[in-house]
Amino acid sequence: MESPNRCSVIIVGAGISGISAAKVLAENGVEDILILEASDSIGGRIRKHKFGSVSVELGAGWIAGVGGEKSNPVWELAVESGLRTCFSDYSNARYNIYDRSGRIFPSGVAADTYKKAVESAIQKLRTDEDGLPAYVANDRRISTKPETPIELAIDFILHDFEMAEVEPISTYVDFGEREFLVADERGYEYLLYKMAEEFLFTSDGKILDNRLKLNTVVRELQDSRDSVRVTTEDGCVYEASYVILSVSIGVLQSHLISFIPHLPKWKSEAIEKCEVMVYTKIFLKFPYKFWPCGPGKEFFIYAHEQRGYYTFWQHMENAYPGSNILVVTLTNGESKRVESQSDQQTMKEAMGVLRDMFGPDIPEATDILVPRWYNNRYQRGSYSNYPIYADSQMVDNIRAPVGRILFTGEHTSEKFNGYVHGGYLAGLDTGEALLEEMKAEKASNESILQPLIALTLSKTQAKTSLQICDMHRQLFHGDSKRGLAEVTL
Numbered sequence: 467m468e469s470p471n472r473c474s475v476i477i478v479g480a481g482i483s484g485i486s487a488a489k490v491l492a493e494n495g496v497e498d499i500l501i502l503e504a505s506d507s508i509g510g511r512i513r514k515h516k517f518g519s520v521s522v523e524l525g526a527g528w529i530a531g532v533g534g535e536k537s538n539p540v541w542e543l544a545v546e547s548g549l550r551t552c553f554s555d556y557s558n559a560r561y562n563i564y565d566r567s568g569r570i571f572p573s574g575v576a577a578d579t580y581k582k583a584v585e586s587a588i589q590k591l592r593t594d595e596d597g598l599p600a601y602v603a604n605d606r607r608i609s610t611k612p613e614t615p616i617e618l619a620i621d622f623i624l625h626d627f628e629m630a631e632v633e634p635i636s637t638y639v640d641f642g643e644r645e646f647l648v649a650d651e652r653g654y655e656y657l658l659y660k661m662a663e664e665f666l667f668t669s670d671g672k673i674l675d676n677r678l679k680l681n682t683v684v685r686e687l688q689d690s691r692d693s694v695r696v697t698t699e700d701g702c703v704y705e706a707s708y709v710i711l712s713v714s715i716g717v718l719q720s721h722l723i724s725f726i727p728h729l730p731k732w733k734s735e736a737i738e739k740c741e742v743m744v745y746t747k748i749f750l751k752f753p754y755k756f757w758p759c760g761p762g763k764e765f766f767i768y769a770h771e772q773r774g775y776y777t778f779w780q781h782m783e784n785a786y787p788g789s790n791i792l793v794v795t796l797t798n799g800e801s802k803r804v805e806s807q808s809d810q811q812t813m814k815e816a817m818g819v820l821r822d823m824f825g826p827d828i829p830e831a832t833d834i835l836v837p838r839w840y841n842n843r844y845q846r847g848s849y850s851n852y853p854i855y856a857d858s859q860m861v862d863n864i865r866a867p868v869g870r871i872l873f874t875g876e877h878t879s880e881k882f883n884g885y886v887h888g889g890y891l892a893g894l895d896t897g898e899a900l901l902e903e904m905k906a907e908k909a910s911n912e913s914i915l916q917p918l919i920a921l922t923l924s925k926t927q928a929k930t931s932l933q934i935c936d937m938h939r940q941l942f943h944g945d946s947k948r949g950l951a952e953v954t955l
């Protein structure tokens with residue numbers, strides 16, 4: 467039987483965590499790596515798409531957590547790369563709440579409803595933390611259930627958009643409360659290309675390096691005492707001393723990848739317990755704009771009796787003036803419902819909502835774009851959402867290595883899960899942890915092997931055996947230009 471392709475480390479997934487882990491390894495001399503990516507590009511949940519004449523972000527759109535005492539590392543990457551961004555001011559959204567007949571709720575009503583919703587959410591959070599139902603809370607105040615359309619709309623934006631008013635979110639506490647929308651034709655993914663070009667061979671903005679294999683779906687990881695065998699959907703087998711697995715928590719839950727032996731119970735239980743949020747941005751293009759623009763008008767809200775029904779809207783005039791694009795965000799149940807229906811049906815529903823808000827004479831949308839993160843078998847959702855009862859043990863278990871397989875990705879970040887910077891920092895941490903592990907293993911091997919080599923090999927023989935290792939390294943390293951012709955992207 468032919469021996470499998472072998473290298474030091476295989477990284478499964480080329481999202482921000484996989485690329486940042488690979489970068490740490492390469493920078494520290496571990497260059498015989500192989501990155502296996504299921505889709506046709508790097509970026510994962512950071513992905514741009516040409517829509518109309520502009521680049522829109524199907525996945526992550528914002529750099530969240532800017533302007534605080536500590537600097538968000540992703541913001542630093544964006545500044546270094548000259549990425550174009552626009553500040554997003556959500557604070558006015560609550561004053562642009564439309565009812566079904568197109569009237570904007572008076573600001574006093576909106577502010578009051580908002581205040582009550584925040585108080586109620588804080589109350590609910592306290593009782594959830596105590597493990598008690600709301601009606602037996604210490605101070606006997608009962609958290610109120612949202613019922614009216616405006617209450618439901620505000621409840622949606624407070625909870626499904628993780629507004630910092632309800633609980634302290636590490637991202638905002640550590641890095642600041644400002645958020646910047648990426649509005650750059652090169653896309654948010656440009657940050658990943660900038661990182662990748664530091665250790666992979668690139669030309670004309672394309673990665674041309676045979677250490678990155680796109681369209682390669684990993685289906686099985688077989689962990690043994692001294693290596694991991696990786697089998698892909700097309701039947702190829704690779705072998706490495708270690709694997710870094712950066713696929714999303716949704717993919718881990720979906721069992722797209724089998725583990726031999728099975729993952730231990732503590733690991734699989736922790737993976738199953740983590741919730742997955744689905745978040746869908748639907749883009750609609752119009753022949754001209756009919757919505758209000760100007761200061762404080764970027765975000766607007768539709769209040770409907772069904773929670774989350776085309777609630778949260780944004781116009782793209784600040785990001786791309788003249789683009790005539792609206793974005794509406796759906797989450798969870800509504801995302802799944804819309805993913806399973808035709809885009810024409812979704813356009814019809816969205817147009818109905820817009821006519822409620824802006825009247826019957828508005829123009830029909832000329833194009834629609836509906837990303838399907840939940841049905842994408844390489845994602846199975848948008849990002850992890852630790853349940854309220856999750857403790858640090860659960861996160862530790864999700865992150866902990868099993869044998870020679872290390873787990874990384876936004877879901878392994880205790881403080882910043884769900885965010886781009888969570889994925890980035892998790893990748894750096896995993897890369898560094900693996901370097902430590904490799905150093906320790908090398909030291910222990912040398913202490914066993916040194917006396918043996920001295921006993922069994924003459925000096926020249928020992929040198930020859932080292933050269934064989936070096937030749938193997940050249941498969942991946944130092945000859946990337948020759949590898950060019952063989953690469954298919």
Ligand SMILES: Cc1cc2nc3c(=O)[nH]c(=O)nc-3n(C[C@H](O)[C@H](O)[C@H](O)COP(=O)(O)OP(=O)(O)OC[C@H]3O[C@@H](n4cnc5c(N)ncnc54)[C@H](O)[C@@H]3O)c2cc1C
Nearest residue numbers: 479481482483504510511526527528684875876885886889
């Ligand atoms: C719609 C949406 C909006 C978001 N908005 C924001 C935002 O505004 N700000 C923010 O900070 N964050 C946002 N996020 C979250 C952010 O995008 C993620 O936290 C981050 O990009 C995750 O990076 P990652 O490396 O952990 O995972 P991923 O990017 O998912 O990388 C994992 C990679 O593994 C690959 N893969 C999966 N299965 C296999 C397999 N079997 N074999 C080989 N490869 C495989 C995938 O194709 C993918 O490329 C959003 C996400 C979504 C989906």
